[in-house]
Amino acid sequence: MTSAKSVTVRSATEQDRPAIAALQETGFGMRYGDDERALHHQLWPVERALVAVDNGRVVGHTTDITMTVTVPGQHTVRAAGVSGVAVAPTHRRRGILRELYTAQHERTESDGLPLTVFTASEATIYGRFGYDTAILxxxxxxxxxxxxxxxxxxxxxxxxxxxxxxxxxxxxxxxxxxxxxxxxxxxxxxxxxxxxxxxxxxxxxxxxxxxxxxxxxxxxxxxxxxxxxxxxxxxxxxxxxxxxxxxxxxxxxxxxxxxxxxxxxxxxxxxxxxxxxxxxxxxxxxxxDSLWARVMDVPAALTARAYRHDLDTVLAVHDPFRSAGGEFALRVRDGVAECEPTTRPAELVFDINVLGALYFGAHRARVLAAAHRIRVEDVPALRAFDEAFTTDRMPELGWFF
Known part of the structure; x- marks a missing residue:
């Protein structure tokens, strides 16, 4: 049996395109048609792809492009839109996805993007990487x-x-x-x-x-x-x-x-x-669910969107996969947020995927707290947090990727 240690993750090249296409067709159970192949290559440039290679054979793949996404308040944020995530059925349960995602997210951090989004084929995989359903x-x-x-x-x-x-x-x-x-x-x-x-x-x-x-x-x-x-x-x-x-x-x-x-x-x-x-x-x-999201930079993401009510609270955010967590003071006045690391005691404690769930307004903080996804140290703080994150319009996915 091949171990993850024998697999190398690297940037893809033009020569990898046939193997990438074959892997995705196998993973997603479809065949690309000639009428879409060239357009697909334009949308997903090979230089943005990462591949996992075992003895010269492509056994894993992920890619991304930088997207412009509308956030509450009719503002926009730049986000890494991840797609084509696949691991060969012959190489399951060997840590290859984690290796690919580690490289993927290191690149996103280097690019300075505050958010990563994708449309998921399965719902049980990505929570451990800090993602949650962001649009329904x-x-x-x-x-x-x-x-x-x-x-x-x-x-x-x-x-x-x-x-x-x-x-x-x-x-x-x-x-x-x-x-x-x-x-x-x-x-x-x-x-x-x-x-x-x-x-x-x-x-x-x-x-x-x-x-x-x-x-x-x-x-x-x-x-x-x-x-x-x-x-x-x-x-x-x-x-x-x-x-x-x-x-x-x-x-x-x-x-x-x-x-x-x-x-x-x-x-x-x-x-x-x-x-x-x-x-x-x-x-x-x-x-x-139609979109999943992960916050890559808490202050940058939270100050990019608008809020419905004023707020002054401290959040303790745990990141089990990367290092975006910490304690943050979040202050909102007239819909505009300031957010920075702090040493003040936290009033609300949660994993970073909770921020992904709340970010566009699809979920309510009070419901996540009732589901034990948010630990509440101060009940009025939860109420204010919940009201601040509500939106006048429910989020929608623009296009599937």
């Missing part, structure tokens, strides 16, 4: 026959049919407006837009190519599929920079003929169920 999403199915809007619900209109080619610039512009409003949403690089507009075959999952609806302040991308003799509209992406655009797009999506149901993912504060006469027409089919 809800998959829904809407019974088209029961989806009637309340008489008081306005009809803003303004939606038109379009093609990807003719609406590309509008889609990018609207996405940018939406992204700057929404905690957790990332700016989308050109290579990722290339994948969207290429409408990659592998991403269709047996459905049609993309249909497009546009509104001056929004757009919806959807596919048609047929399952068990039922006709389904599958909403791939709906982005609206205004509530009027959101409502107008949903009115059209729920009025398409020859459709039995509409499938989509929505945020926790999406008003859609409340717009209908029968809220049960919107049925939750899955509740899950």
């Amino acid at each position: 999403d809800t998959a829904i199915t809407i019974d088209r026959r029961r989806a009637e809007f309340r008489p008081s619900t306005p009809d803003p209109g303004g939606v038109e049919l379009a093609t990807l080619a003719e609406s590309a610039s509008h889609i990018e512009e609207v996405y940018g407006r939406w992204q700057r409003q929404v905690p957790g949403a990332q700016a989308r690089p050109a290579a990722k837009w290339g994948m969207v507009f290429a409408d990659v075959e592998r991403h269709r999952d047996g459905a049609t190519s993309l249909f497009v609806l546009v509104h001056p302040d929004g757009y919806a991308l959807y596919r048609r599929r047929y399952r068990d003799h039922r006709s389904i509209v599958s909403v791939v992406e709906l982005r609206a920079a205004t509530q009027q655009a959101h409502l107008a797009l949903w009115r059209v999506l729920l009025s398409i003929d020859l459709v039995d149901s509409v499938e989509a993912e929505i945020s926790d504060d999406d008003p859609l169920p409340y717009l209908l006469t029968d809220s049960r027409a919107v049925r939750v089919t899955r509740r899950g």
Whole structure:
């Protein structure tokens, strides 16, 4: 049996690309198509990849790019967006992932990035590295026959049919407006837009190519599929920079003929169920996480976002994987934070992954305290901490990576 000691972690080279692709296809159970390979290489430059090598064979991989992510208060932060994490099934349980992640996070620290984020394929692996679920999403199915809007619900209109080619610039512009409003949403690089507009075959999952609806302040991308003799509209992406655009797009999506149901993912504060006469027409089919986050630099991360209430407290943060922990004085006035190391006694004690869970506003501190994830030395301090971290808008993932 090969031990972790025989494996070397190093920067990847262009010659490693075929082996990296084969490892990822094995790990994630898919095949890259020719229509996405070049775009994938542009999005994830090989010079950002790290590989674990055993006797010349690539047996592990991770990579990242620097992302611009919106945080509460419509501010932005630079973050390491990690992707493609895979270890060969022949080399499990040998510490290779830890070696890769150690090198990955050393590089992120060297780059001075306060946050690391990724979309996880498994939920039980990354807590020990200081990560937690930072954004949640809800998959829904809407019974088209029961989806009637309340008489008081306005009809803003303004939606038109379009093609990807003719609406590309509008889609990018609207996405940018939406992204700057929404905690957790990332700016989308050109290579990722290339994948969207290429409408990659592998991403269709047996459905049609993309249909497009546009509104001056929004757009919806959807596919048609047929399952068990039922006709389904599958909403791939709906982005609206205004509530009027959101409502107008949903009115059209729920009025398409020859459709039995509409499938989509929505945020926790999406008003859609409340717009209908029968809220049960919107049925939750899955509740899950869409983004994980780890705070790399506590003062830098906490001073990058805004807060809802004033706060003056001391946090004891334990970091089991890196050295970002310590005792920190966090003071907030008028939404603006100051944070620095301190020798004052802590009022709240927790592992660093708790900050990842709270950072974008998806979770409440009081709930994590009830789950024994936060040790409370001062009860009023917990209440103030909980209120300060709440957000006016629930976070959403901008694009999957």
